[in-house]
Amino acid sequence: MNAQDTSAEPKPDLPLEIAHVLLIDVVGYSKLLVNEQIELLQELNQIVRGTECFRAAETKGKLIRVSTGDGMALLFFHSPEEPARCALEISRTLQGHPHIQLRMGVHSGPVNQVTDVNDKTNIAGSAQRVMDCGDAGHILLSKRVAEDLQQLSHWRPHLYDLGEYEMKHGVRVSIVNLFTAELGNSERPRSLSKAPEKADTALPAQTSSKKGRARLLIGIGIFFVIFSLIVLAIVALIFTPAILRSRQAALPIPVQEQERPSGASLPAPEKSIAVLPFENLSSDKENAYFTDGVQDEILTDLAKIADLKVISRTSVMQYKTGIARNLRDIGQQLGVAHLLEGSVQRAANRVRVNAQLIDARTDAHLWGQTYDRDLADVFAIQSEVAKAIADQLQAKLSPNEKAAIEKPPTTDVTAFDLYSRAKNLVLTTTFSAVNKQKLLQAVDLLSQALARDSFFFLAQCQLAYAHDQLYFLGIDSRRTSLSRISRLRRRVG
Structure with missing residues (x-):
């Protein structure tokens, strides 16, 4: 049967499965030197692979791993708790790696495992929109994930609604911040400094940047401030209107007004x-x-x-x-x-x-x-x-x-040609048989580039990264891959 015959036949509906995506992005990645990028991503890969959630999902065969160039995407298929737990595990481990600054986003939605993860499914795009709102340390969730987690009592104290915002193309996204007393980032993201389009009522609205204990203390403080003001007003009313006027002039600005967002986004830096x-x-x-x-x-x-x-x-x-x-x-x-x-x-x-x-x-x-x-x-x-x-x-x-x-980067244009083709292949590699061949093709192209210019530093780094991805995707054995990476890193050094 030829390809034409195959395409003419009606195709059965492909089964959809709900995936829970954890998208991880390295903050400040573009400012790093190329060899620093390679080493940081290798270290991040080891940290991620060492988490309990990652190992458990991988053992069950219910995990898809996708490289994104300056980070990665992990697709879990059991529960929305998996990416949330994984994000907290990574955040905890990073306390011992302060040079690695990450922001993370979590979203759930239907995905077809038969197709490539990047093949026009909108689940990664939604996770990307959520994550892009964050700063270093943030673990941001879509409303869908947060509502699922809210059904479990142990997650409720750590979910803080940031409201609904309009993104590009008019897409509206409700965003929830996940953090604990020690993990995550409790500050409001700088990109969300403007007032939300819509207040959210499904989760407790939290706009303060303090931790849970601090919010409790603030609430108690507000109560005593209001109580004191009432007492002062009564005293002023009893004695003279002049006292009332002087007291009103001295009243502090209400806490609600102090905490209200300005409604204007921060201006972009001139440079x-x-x-x-x-x-x-x-x-x-x-x-x-x-x-x-x-x-x-x-x-x-x-x-x-x-x-x-x-x-x-x-x-x-x-x-x-x-x-x-x-x-x-x-x-x-x-x-x-x-x-x-x-x-x-x-x-x-x-x-x-x-x-x-x-x-x-x-x-x-x-x-x-x-x-x-x-x-x-x-x-x-x-x-x-x-x-x-x-x-x-x-x-x-x-x-x-x-x-x-x-x-x-090199004095050989042909070597640069080969490197550019290989880099494009590496950056579009995902977890599938087709992309395995793309990654192996990239290794071959980079080897050809280095045969023409053995001092081509960027090609050396990209080849080390490609071998690292071969190991990360389970295509190359640990011993073979680490041996090749070690030799390349010695050349780069």
Whole structure:
């Protein structure tokens, strides 16, 4: 039976199963050096695999693990308690690893295990929207998960409703903060500083940032303040209207007013930028990976400048070209004042790179440049764009940062080609047989790149990461994988 015949046949409904997703994101990932990123993710993998919830679900065969580039997603299938417990376990372990800062999001929804986890199911997207609201240390839950956990008495003291908020594309999300006296982050996320669209009544509304004991003390304090005010008012009424007026003038601001959110979101830092995915204008659409590589290197160069706030690759890839972009909305969603757009066109041994700097607050065009050069000059173009952006944003650029930006990742364009293709494969790898082949193909491409340039540092790091993923996904044996990683790390060091 050929493929055409197969596609013509009616397909039976595929069974859906409720999955409980824990999405984990490394805060500040894009600011790390490449070898630091690799080592941190390896350490995080070991921490996650060491949790009791992870081992129990893996033993039962009821766990899907997905790498997300700067973190991971874990899909549990037994209970919403699993991702919540796992998040708290990870948070507890991280107390001994203060250099690892995470934010986590939890959501539940139907998913088909037969398809790839990233194959257009909205469950990961919902978890992403919840997690993106958090800061370092936060464990944020969707309303669906929180309502399930609220049915269990031991979870109730640790669930704090933050209200309902409108996200991009008009999607409304109710968010609940999970924390204990020792674990999680009790502070209100900075991105949720504005008043919620809708107050939530299904869970106790909690807007204070104090722990449970502190909230109790505040409640007692409010009671005594109100009681004292009533006594004072009565005394004032008994004696003279003048006393009443003086007392009213001296009344403290009510606690409710002090704690009320301002209703306005924090302004984006002036020296902040997101590098949006570049458009591939090459006639050969297979060059899309090369375009991604150029954009990624410009982003990486900008991230080397300490005076700039640069949004990570994972956060910006959702705005791939081909989708209508509202730059003001994107700037607000990412919390940046500036956006960099561009395109890459490659033909034979020539390359044309166009870059434009936009003020996301006003849609004003601040700077633009087209570079039409030999393909071998692509690395110089990347560093020139980064330095031009730093100059436009008046960012301080130290001699060491300038030298790091001007240093090309490799002098071999073909090696960079191979590396870019491999990195794209690694970053889109999920837990399935098809993606196992993608990961093995990436290892082969990176090996070819290193055969051409054995000092290609980024390729060495990416190869170490690929082998680490082979082990994490259970494709490679522990002994073989760790041996290869150890050899690569010695080369990198």
